[in-house]
Amino acid sequence: MPTNRQVLLASRPEGQAKPDNFKLVSSETPALQDGQVLVRHHYLSVDPYMRGRMNDSRSYAAPQPVGEVFQGGTVGEVIESRNDAYRAGDKVVGMGGWQEYSVVDPKQPGVLRKVDDSQVPLSYYLGAVGMPGVTAWYGLTQIIQPKAGETVTATAATGAVGSTFAALAKARDCRVVGVAGGPEKCSYATEELGYDACVDYKAHGDVASMNAALKQACPDRIDGHFENVGGYILDAIMLRLNAHSRIVLCGMIAGYDGQPLPMAYPALLLTNRVKLQGFIVSEHMDLWPKALAELTGLVVSGKLRPRESISEGIASAPEALLGLLKSRNFGKQLVKLI
Numbered sequence: 001m002p003t004n005r006q007v008l009l010a011s012r013p014e015g016q017a018k019p020d021n022f023k024l025v026s027s028e029t030p031a032l033q034d035g036q037v038l039v040r041h042h043y044l045s046v047d048p049y050m051r052g053r054m055n056d057s058r059s060y061a062a063p064q065p066v067g068e069v070f071q072g073g074t075v076g077e078v079i080e081s082r083n084d085a086y087r088a089g090d091k092v093v094g095m096g097g098w099q100e101y102s103v104v105d106p107k108q109p110g111v112l113r114k115v116d117d118s119q120v121p122l123s124y125y126l127g128a129v130g131m132p133g134v135t136a137w138y139g140l141t142q143i144i145q146p147k148a149g150e151t152v153t154a155t156a157a158t159g160a161v162g163s164t165f166a167a168l169a170k171a172r173d174c175r176v177v178g179v180a181g182g183p184e185k186c187s188y189a190t191e192e193l194g195y196d197a198c199v200d201y202k203a204h205g206d207v208a209s210m211n212a213a214l215k216q217a218c219p220d221r222i223d224g225h226f227e228n229v230g231g232y233i234l235d236a237i238m239l240r241l242n243a244h245s246r247i248v249l250c251g252m253i254a255g256y257d258g259q260p261l262p263m264a265y266p267a268l269l270l271t272n273r274v275k276l277q278g279f280i281v282s283e284h285m286d287l288w289p290k291a292l293a294e295l296t297g298l299v300v301s302g303k304l305r306p307r308e309s310i311s312e313g314i315a316s317a318p319e320a321l322l323g324l325l326k327s328r329n330f331g332k333q334l335v336k337l338i
């Protein structure tokens with residue numbers, strides 16, 4: 001059995017997460033028992049939610065245990081099987097964690113699923129045709145429920161969730177406006193992802209300036225907003241909402257290292273009769289097949305081909321997560337192992 005390099009959570013962060021919160025170790029892969037399969041991981045997923053799991057705080061999911069393999073999504077290939085339903089060569093998506101190999105008992109619900117990489121790149125099963133894609137789908141279709149012609153907006157517009165949001169909203173004939181950091185990301189949003197306009201928040205560092213930029217980008221104001229960041233950008237969005245608009249509270253990455261994110265104008269929720277709803281995508285597994293079917297169709301038809309930020313090798317995983325929390329990724333963040 002192969003030697004397996006693994007990234008463990010070594011300690012819990014105080015404030016900002018740091019490289020020494022992680023530890024790289026090697027271990028021997030145990031021999032397979034009946035029913036198990038050995039998966040070689042091709043890509044590890046790096047996601048913002050991982051920062052929250054590093055804390056020992058009450059949340060919707062249990063904290064990542066210290067001293068154990070860092071949990072996360074993986075795609076790869078079965079290289080040995082003692083399970084009749086899986087053969088060597090099968091491509092699979094699962095929750096293998098930050099390690100090069102995993103031994104999996106596929107009978108446990110939700111741990112492993114076969115995927116077809118003949119038309120969809122394998123890595124996309126961690127992005128546009130995976131958890132982030134379903135997240136965009138759920139927030140748009142189930143919470144915003146847009147009508148054709150409405151204006152919808154998203155922050156972190158070029159990321160894994162935001163890029164999928166644009167394709168889904170364009171397919172529903174909305175005016176789609178993104179907010180992203182820097183001119184390069186904004187050009188990519190409009191030229192490649194289908195956004196009708198994109199506001200560079202780095203050029204608009206306060207509410208008044210963001211409000212003015214959003215006024216230009218959203219002449220009919222905003223009917224639905226998909227929030228990934230929090231802070232003054234959300235305040236500026238709220239100033240431009242229409243009556244009966246909907247806000248999806250998907251993420252608040254600007255506060256994941258513990259920064260407070262006060263909301264400046266909560267009274268606007270009342271005066272505009274706004275629906276504001278948070279959600280966790282893993283609590284809606286019944287809708288994943290419907291979402292994945294639409295997302296697969298968009299990828300296969302070429303309407304959704306978002307870029308990826310790929311770091312190389314297992315040892316690069318911690319820095320990839322720390323970089324994601326500092327906006328250094330450009331598209332879905334992955335770690336490539338082979």
Ligand SMILES: NC(=O)c1ccc[n+]([C@@H]2O[C@H](COP(=O)([O-])OP(=O)(O)OC[C@H]3O[C@@H](n4cnc5c(N)ncnc54)[C@H](OP(=O)(O)O)[C@@H]3O)[C@@H](O)[C@H]2O)c1
Pocket residue numbers: 047048049131132135156157158159160161162179180181182185228229249250251252253254255279280281282324325326327328329330331332333
């Ligand atoms: N509710 C759920 O079930 C669920 C599921 C998946 C994801 N999420 C949330 O969805 C959001 C997007 O996730 P993702 O996987 O698609 O990540 P992502 O957008 O690919 O990457 C994160 C992006 O957030 C932006 N960002 C980071 N720190 C920021 C800051 N301080 N201020 C403003 N922007 C900042 C950066 O983009 P810019 O350079 O453009 O600033 C960065 O590239 C996250 O908040 C995540 O927690 C929620």
